[in-house]
Amino acid sequence: MDNLIEIRWHGRGGQGAKTASLLLADAAFNTGKYIQGFPEYGPERMGAPITAYNRISSMPITIHSNIYEPDYVVVVDDTLLESVDVTSGLKETGAIVINTTKSEDYLKKVLKGYKGDIYTIDARKISEETLGRYFPNTPMLAAIVKVSGIMSDEALLEDMKGSFKHKFAKKPEVIDGNMKALEMALKEVKKI
């Protein structure tokens, strides 16, 4: 099971972290992988902290628990950094990807000395520039693909173009914006 990649998503209800985890599962599935994508259902409502998970492997996956020692963590909302232990169990050989414009000093302080790689991306700016509204899940999806190397940039873009065409069949005007959001995020996610 050496090739098993486990990802944990932290977001707030309504930001699309669950949808992003399902889109990532879809994209990885389309590259021939075995996948799991599942949210942890609680008494969630708009704005409450939520968690979602992905497992991606070239072998069938049988384990059906939540993920306690992820390879990667994605934080869709940086206001969670002070209230949720986002690096809990996160492997030091892995990485955390945060949607934030906060300073390096602040991030290192709230991540309590996490020794793995820390990546940031301003998903708000990207989303507002490309979609005119705040939908952070599309840029965060691109960011985790870039950081984890689950698939190539080209494979992601090609696959998501198909998904968006299907998903937004009744709103084709948003497809270009979403594609631009992915492209910008692939370029702008940065290691600190």
Next chain:
Amino acid sequence: MSIRERLSGNEAAATAMKQINPDVVAAFPITPSTEIPQYFSTFVANGTVDTEFVAVESEHSAMSACIGAESAGARAMTATSANGLSLMWEMIYIASSLRLPIVLSLVNRAVSGPLNIHNDHSDAMGVRDAGWIMLFSENNQEAYDNTLMAHRIAEHESVRLPLMVCQDGFITSHSIENIELEEDEKVKEFVGEYHPEHYLLNQKEPIAVGPLDVQSYLFEHKAQQAEAMKNAKKVILEVAKDFEKMTGRKYGFFEEYKLEDAEVAVVCMNSTAGTTKHVVDELRSKGIKAGLLKLRVFRPFPVEEIAEALSHLKAIAILDKADSLNAAGGALFEDVTSAMYVCNKHVPAVNYVYGIGGRDTKADDIEKVYEDLLEISKSGKVENPFRYFGLRKEAK
């Protein structure tokens, strides 16, 4: 050729129902099974199926409508969870005693109270003596496969009993995973058409359904139900053999995972079996002879087969995802140990109640169970057969 797809457990169940294209589906939504009738009603609206979809006002009515439809001679299906099944309870017994092969997709959830929408098996365990065939599913694939096999078993002339296909709420019902689907035409051919022998809409044979059954008959009718449940064992295996021919996927009463040469083993149902396989693989890599018996067919209970499959072990742990609150162990534990006793097989056995109300079942928890089993296998003694795992200590 099977079709490579990725679906949630609920999508898998709804897809099977779409391919079966039953005459009637009557359902009332309840978490976490809501998506099944939701997806199915879309198939109806789009004309993908020609099913009569009855949007009833309660689960009692859902099962009543299925009973009416099956009595009339139609093939009927429904889906529910937890308190939905509780509200069906009166009609659950009517369905089995009228020998109506209704198929129910049960997405397992804790029965209130206190109110909880998450997974355990208390809903299924509450109807375990109601005369329904009960199949359990480790993942979306098995939920799909069990549903495709359901009608062939339930409608068989030597069986004629209702059947429920169980899967774990949220854990598999809401998890997207890989799945192999079969082509529509092949499924149609495999499931076949339903031609009941006796039915209300048969003008040539007027019958009464559900009249008073007094002292001189009810006992015999119950014995016939019991006999049908015994007959189901043979039919379940025959249908599995045909299914394997179509799909290459093999099913029996249970799956033996690295059990043959095992010294210690876990017995469990549904998604926990997948997590247990992961743990068994890890333990095997350390040289520990761990195994798993994953029960698929809980009703009828395969007494002799289970006793035989477990007889060579040094210690076994039976995991119950429902507490019977009886000071005597969970339902699966009672059935397994009773089977061993009547077959004169003695293996030290211990019961763990776990995962209640959606408490996550971790690989570490199961690894600890195997450690306990290794201890028991050394001493041959079970200090306390009734245990928990995953329970916070301060609550005890």
